[in-house]
Amino acid sequence: MRRVTKLAAVVATAALALAACGSTSSAGGGTTTESGSPAATTSSAAALKVGLAYDIGGRGDKSFNDAAAAGLDKAKAELGVEIKELSATQGETDADKEARLTLLAQAGYNPVIAVGFLYGTALKNVSAKFPNTQFGIIDSTVDGATNVTGLVFAENEGSFLVGAAAALKSKSGNVGYIGGCLIPLLQKFEAGFTAGAKAVKPDIKVQVKYLSNPPDCKGFNDPAAGTETANGMYDAGADIIFAAAGGSGTGVFQSAKAKKALAIGVDSDQYQTAAADLQPVIMTSMLKRVDVAVFDFIKSFKDGAPLTGVQVFDLKKDGVGYSTSGGQVDDIATKLDEYKAKIVSGEIKVPAEPAK
Amino acid sequence: MSEHPERSTTAAGPATTVPAVELNGITKRFPGVVANSDVTLKVARGTVHAIVGENGAGKSTLMKILYGMQRPDEGTIEVDGSPVTFHTPADAIKAGIGMVHQHFKLADNLTVLENVVLGSEPRRGWRLDIEGARKKIVEISDRYGLDVDPDPLVEDLGVGERQRVEILKVLYRGARTLILDEPTAVLVPQEVDELFDALQELKAEGLTVIFISHKLDEVLKVADEITVIRRGTTVRTVLPSEVTPRKLAELMVGSELPSPQTSESTVTDRAVLEVKGLTVRDREGRPVVDDVTLTIHAGEVLGIAGVEGNGQAELVEAIMGIRPAEGSVVLEGRDLAGVPTRERRTAGVAFVPEDRIRQGLLLESPLWENRMLGHQTSPPNARGPLVNRRGARADTERIVRDYDVRTPSIDVTASALSGGNQQKLIVGREMSGNPRLLLAAHPTRGVDVGAQAAIWDHLRRARAEGLAVLLISADLDELIGLSDSLKVILRGRLVADADPATVTPEDLGSAMTGAAATGGKPGTADDTDGATDAEGSDV
Amino acid sequence: MERFLPRFDPRKTGLAVLAPVVALVVAAALSSVVLVIAGHSPALAFQRMWEYGTEPAQVVNILNKASGYFLSALAVAIGFRMNLFNIGVDGQYRIAAMAAAVVGATLTLPKPLHILVIVAVAVVVGALWAGIAGLLKVYRGVSEVISTIMLNFIGGAIVAWAVTPQVFAVLENNVVRTKTIPESGWFPGFTWSGIPAGGSQTVVFGEIYGFIVISGLVGVLYWFVLSRTRFGFDLRATGSSEPAAVASGVDVKRMVLTSMLLSGAVAGLVGMPILLGAAHSFGSQDFPSGIGFTGIAIALLGRNNPVGIAFASILWGFLDVSNQILDIESIPKEIVTIMQGAVVLAVVVAYEIVRRIGVATEQRRVMSTENAAPPAVPPATATADTGGER
Incomplete structure (x- = not known):
């Protein structure tokens, strides 16, 4: 659906541009660099050419992919790298993903970043064919491939903190978790959130709902479903809901506003990007700094010391955390920092899978 | 009304000089249907003008042109002396032309x-x-x-x-001019008389009536002038006083008329079909076929007379096993209870359905596949679980030849054929494979005269060889001529028996409407030669 | 060719081929307009797509995709041929592939037998899942359109539940998959290697799924059953006129059930090329989805004809694969989605026009025969005509 809108945007903007002065522009198309020259296989020191392959949804998903895009944009602006972004299609096969990564590697992009764990299998094959290209993959690792850097996060740790925050703030002793799609990665959020809440209040009630099932993870972009599910949870007594559901989060925030309750955002500091009328309901956001990971990864090449192996972005590295915009958690900051310290020190082990 | 058959002629003769409606050189080309070519028609004001012709002769197309539903490719229309062009029926209504459709709206x-x-x-x-x-x-x-x-x-x-x-x-x-499209097709005789009375009133008030029909006795009774249309063109306009029904029929078909008369009886005492207490119910549980009991012997044609919609179709479908029914159906001593349609077919039941488009044909399939339909399990169409294309095609060629199905090839789709040719193919198909029992609903409906005679011949020959036939027809002459015995169906019940040797169409007509008990009306005299209704009704 | 077009008639075949060609041209023209408006060169786009799509490695990818699309479209076409809309191929193949993957991973059998068992499981599960819709239609009058869509959701939920670590799957790097099928259950493929353009060394372009052969055989079987068997005749008869089929003795209820089962059985095979040829396990997220819906479009495009479907599958695969290059040229690759949509729409219109032209010409021919031939004489042209055709 969104792809169509995007194209419509392309058409519209292009038409406007044509009408205005006849110049052509692909604004909004996502790929904003100059037309790719497929030659230039030598990765000269001049300009670092960074290739990035998005997960389904691509740039503009207001979630995971956008976080990666933010890191890429930052790298482009601050490090002056040349970038090329390719997007995925619904229902594609590993072969398609392989073809995509191959295209980038063949065109001389190095490093090549794959956004999303679904690239795992494809990357395993492609990395073997291009031993001189360094690849990065978000949320996954490829065993035994020295030219693949795994960029993974301790989402459970960040979620633990917002879970604790929710328990500390909850008056009803009833909080909720809404996941965009029932996949292990999201269950990691759930596990952390539940553990954090129970650490504060062992008898707290945590309602858990997922908006969709794989392969059709439309729950990441279904605000209406978010609203409906959140309404149900609030009606069932919850007063704070953690919306780990990408674009559907907006729906949860709207529900929170209507029900005069609170919600917790995810991935980026959603207080910053939400509409003004929704900001008051966003108590905090669980930060998963995909942008940081992408930027750091690219920067390491610029610095001449590429990150390799498995890079875990956890609390210790501030790869995950919680946001403080709006000041709603300022009063419990010390408590949260205590938990953080305990996790960093290893005193608290946050589970990665929900308890059965 | 019927006691004044002369009344219609008294008002005859164009009273005014300017015709109410005049068509000149109307031509309409149309793939697949008989189009109009060079139709010329002059209808005087204040008269009842009949247009007669066989089914598919182009009557309906002509009337649609006159009513603005279709536009002619060539030719002119004049109303009250001034030329008009109709784009829609609304234009026609404005010009004072109204239409009463065969199927009420x-x-x-x-x-x-x-x-x-x-x-x-x-x-x-x-x-x-x-x-x-x-x-x-x-x-x-x-x-x-x-x-x-x-x-x-x-x-x-x-x-x-x-x-x-x-x-x-x-x-x-x-409206000052009324077009009535087959108005009597849906009426029982008494209602027909009432309608005709009304038409006389309209005429007396100066209105003009264009009356489309193929029922010649009615036309002769009510019309002041009669225009005959054949193969899309107007053949002649005659006064009723000038013609006999037979003459008119010959004008309609353009040749000498065949007769459905059978020769001597071939009825044997071997029962092929025995139906006892057959009852078919509709969705609401009301019986549409009510306790029907009948027996057909080898070599016998049993005719069922009845106004359409009195349970004939359901009766046939019940015997075919298409419709669930109570009671027993026994075919050559074998009880067919619970026997599926296909097995009944292979046991020798053939079926010419009433609605050939719906039940008899695969319109989008070639003729040779249509030849297989209903016989797809038996030779020459099948070889074990496989289709025998060669056999089916060869046999289709035979049917096309024997039954004069006019087609350039057996590979054209059934929809390309005209109704009559479709019917010939169906009859030919159902007569193939040596059936024991034929359930024939309107076997010659829509078929031209030559083919009608051929179909009758085929039926007679099969009957002589021991075929049992259940014949349903709206064509009373066909029924009387072909049947060895006759039964009348009314509201799902068999209400009367008749002897085809003695019964007249009029008697039968009365019985069909339930008027038999009150004696019915005497026939309208001049129409008993059994050939006028050359085509059957097309309700 | 003639074997696949039973009623071979140059005029008819010409018309039949013309329709999709016209549709393709229309779709390309439409896409070009959009591209021009968006400020891109259609010529460059199509040229790059062609170049990229004909690279050996991509040809392999196209054929591999087509092998699944073909089966999916056949499954849909079985329904279409009798006026049944099996919208549920998607759910059927996924649940079938999942079950087959689970069974395949737990068994250890010698090679051919292992593959056979996996395929059998897929066929049976696919058939049963579609059969539910068949039963609902036959005994409860539930439209198969509704029930198959609903079954897609239910099937999706079942697959999502089954492919969790708690049930049948293993978790690795955030991806859940069923356990990997041992090598005895892998379908051997055809490795294609050669010297690439401009290169000097022999490289492996890729491996074409061996299952593509099975796909082809299923296509032949489809053609044979539909056009050469009594069953196929009954099925087609039911599709073109149910009352006529009933009157001819077809047990429509049984036909509905049988064809749903058959459609589901073929649908069960849809996931097999990739499962046995590449994936070797079923991941609820990374096993391709949506092939069932693609199959509907391809069946329409291919006119339910196996040869047509084969071409349409390859075309679809080509568009799917070659669009990637547009991304690298900074041309929105969504243009291909537009093109795919346009081609289906255009082909439906084109076929209808062609059908009407066909009917009109036929009627004209028939009319001339009807009017020309004297009543008593059989039409001599007819016999000569058809005699020559065999």
């Missing part, structure tokens, strides 16, 4: 008044002027003796009344 759940004003609602200011409309309806009804009450719901009316509502509706819109 009334809304059942509205009252007569509402139906009449529908589409031309009377207004006074913003409001619907119901009272004004009622007054006008009553006035029209009285003036033309239509006897229409504006208030009952249409669904409560009988067929004849509905037709008068249609006529009134047309008059209400100011």
